[in-house]
Amino acid sequence: MEPKNFYLKAFNISTNLTETQTKELCDSLTQKEAKKGQMVYAKGGDKKIFLMVCGKIKISELNGRGDEMIKELIVPGELFGDVLLNYEGSNYEYAEVVSERAIYYMIDQQQLASMMQRNHLLMMNYMAKVSEKFKSLESRYINMISKDVKARLIYCFKEWARKEGKKSGNLVIVKSSLTHSDLANLVSTSRQTVTEILNEWRETGDISYDRKEIRFSELMLAS
Numbered sequence: 001m002e003p004k005n006f007y008l009k010a011f012n013i014s015t016n017l018t019e020t021q022t023k024e025l026c027d028s029l030t031q032k033e034a035k036k037g038q039m040v041y042a043k044g045g046d047k048k049i050f051l052m053v054c055g056k057i058k059i060s061e062l063n064g065r066g067d068e069m070i071k072e073l074i075v076p077g078e079l080f081g082d083v084l085l086n087y088e089g090s091n092y093e094y095a096e097v098v099s100e101r102a103i104y105y106m107i108d109q110q111q112l113a114s115m116m117q118r119n120h121l122l123m124m125n126y127m128a129k130v131s132e133k134f135k136s137l138e139s140r141y142i143n144m145i146s147k148d149v150k151a152r153l154i155y156c157f158k159e160w161a162r163k164e165g166k167k168s169g170n171l172v173i174v175k176s177s178l179t180h181s182d183l184a185n186l187v188s189t190s191r192q193t194v195t196e197i198l199n200e201w202r203e204t205g206d207i208s209y210d211r212k213e214i215r216f217s218e219l220m221l222a223s
Contacts, residue, residue: 004029004105007053011077013129016121025122028115029105040095040104047082047109050095055102056177060185061093070186072137073098073178075163079129082109098177144188150197152187154223157207157214161221172216176209 004026008014014022029051034040040057041048052074059072059080071093074080080095116123136159143155157174165172180198184191201207206220 001054001103004031007051007105011051011129013051013122013125015125017119017125021119021122025115028111029107031103032106033101033103034097035101036097036099038097040097040102041081042094043092048106049079049083049109049112050081051105052076052078052080053103053105055097055099055104056175057095057102057104058098058178058182059093059095068185069188070182072140073160073186075160079133081106083130083133085109085113098182099175149187149189149193152189153183153194153197154220156183156186157216158221160214161216165216168215170218172218172221174214174216176212176214 005014005022008022008025014025017025031053032040040050054076057074057080058070059074060068060070063069072080074095082091112126116126140155140159143152147155160174161172165174167173178186180194181191183198184194187194198207198209201220202209206217208215
């Protein structure tokens with residue numbers, strides 16, 4: 001695995017920082033690893049900020065009926081946790097690993113805030129990442145309230161393909177980490193509906209999948 005400064009540079013966290021500033025940031029980050037099904041955090045507790053390095057994590061919350069609602073899928077390069085530094089409201093979400101394993105960096109929110117007060121370049125890099133995150137969440141929210149189930153699924157597939165897809169001929173391949181129930185929770189529908197739609201797309205050749213990966217046709221993603 002590459003050293004911390006490699007990932008900080010690759011994920012645009014240490015852009016324009018000096019070697020000394022980058023080292024201070026690296027020294028402040030704790031590397032963690034978790035396996036599929038393990039919780040990274042749950043509601044309450046100390047405020048922490050996380051940077052995903054490897055794997056995939058789902059951010060969820062329970063609704064009034066006790067059903068899981070998946071709010072976001074975190075992939076390498078993305079921030080999660082208590083990313084809003086001045087937010088004092090309650091946080092009822094939890095983060096669970098859905099890939100075989102996940103590697104991520106963790107830092108105390110107050111520690112990072114103190115570093116950014118002394119380092120405006122770090123603050124600018126961090127705020128750019130947070131802005132990118134919330135623009136993505138806003139787009140997903142608009143998609144959720146304005147599209148039907150098929151369109152919502154296609155939107156999610158396009159996002160996965162954009163962030164982590166690998167081309168193979170006329171296919172785009174993404175590692176499979178979610179169950180049909182997870183997909184249903186992600187787009188606010190039933191597991192049965194998701195299964196029916198996926199079976200329909202599989203019959204038309206738009207998609208194929210197994211436990212390890214999902215293969216999308218480029219034509220489907222271009223629709």
